[in-house]
Amino acid sequence: MKNSSSDSIILATAKVWVRDSSGNYKLGKALLVSCSQVNFIRNEFSQKLRLSRSKQNIEIQCIVTGFKLPLTFCITTHIAYQPDPEIDISSWNIPANESLDAWLEKLWKLEEVATAADPWTREQHSCERLYLNTVSRNSCGRIVVRLPLKDDPSCLGDSYVTALRRFHAQGRRFEKLPLLKAHYIEFMDEYKGLRNMSVVENPKVNEPHYYIPQHCVLKPTSTTTKLRVVFDASCRTTTQKSLNDLQIVGPTLQAELFILLLRFRLYRYALTADIIKMYRQVVMHEDDRKYQYILWRSSPTEEVSTYQLNTVTYGMASAPYLAIRSK
Incomplete structure (x- = not known):
């Protein structure tokens, strides 16, 4: 997987070598979508690979591990657009006295795993x-x-x-x-x-x-x-x-x-005293x-x-x- 410092990348991508109809490898970029049930390839890249317009198996090989997997692709004119690095939030209903950062901070606190605080005052x-x-x-x-x-x-x-x-x-x-x-x-x-x-x-x-x-x-x-x-x-x-x-x-x-009740479930015998x-x-x-x-x-x-x-x-x-x- 390629590491990138760009803030605009949302989905995971990888640079892969794809073998064309002549047996040569051409560099392409893969967009990894875990929920996708169909594989797509851009029209211009399929022409570069000189692939026929019919369903066929194409092997994608990983340079590092040598892993090969035959896949079936559906050809489309485009797969995804590059997202804008800036998101327009002008239409969002955010209170004027609170910033987006404050709302995000509240969200992080809700999702944060509570740490063991000092129980004593x-x-x-x-x-x-x-x-x-x-x-x-x-x-x-x-x-x-x-x-x-x-x-x-x-x-x-x-x-x-x-x-x-x-x-x-x-x-x-x-x-x-x-x-x-x-x-x-x-x-x-x-x-x-x-x-x-x-x-x-x-x-x-x-x-x-x-x-x-x-x-x-x-x-x-x-x-x-x-x-x-x-x-x-x-x-x-x-x-x-x-x-x-x-x-x-x-x-x-x-x-x-x-906790005391749980202890009684951990052992076969229990003793009590007064x-x-x-x-x-x-x-x-x-x-x-x-x-x-x-x-x-x-x-x-x-x-x-x-x-x-x-x-x-x-x-x-x-x-x-x-x-x-x-x-």
């Missing part, structure tokens, strides 16, 4: 750096993390009153549902027994802090935990800011559900536990006390990231 990268710079292990070998805060926690207002009001509302609900109350107390006693929360004798109320309201969700059909306590870190303080408003959510680290109390396996840094205050008492005869949650708490915006990143 700048904030998510910041969350990852903060995690790497602050993560540590305690003397027991457990991972200790910090809350990834994006704003100054001093903007938090009072949260104690709301937490206390919702705690008393929960108590009134327990009076009507004694079985629910028993499950709730059992859950919180286990929380204390595992040292996932501890009483705070002197809450740091003069520093930025946060009281997390709590409520329970009962699911009798569950085979593991029928009652789960939900900590509402999205509850707003008097400044209309909540603890979740200040946290960086963090990037999604787990594989997409579609980490018991996964979030509570990760310890919260002592300096950040003041943002995880809760109110609790086991009996109405006791005083309402302040407790701090010592581990990563579900209900926090950053909890999924911190737990999965630390596993």
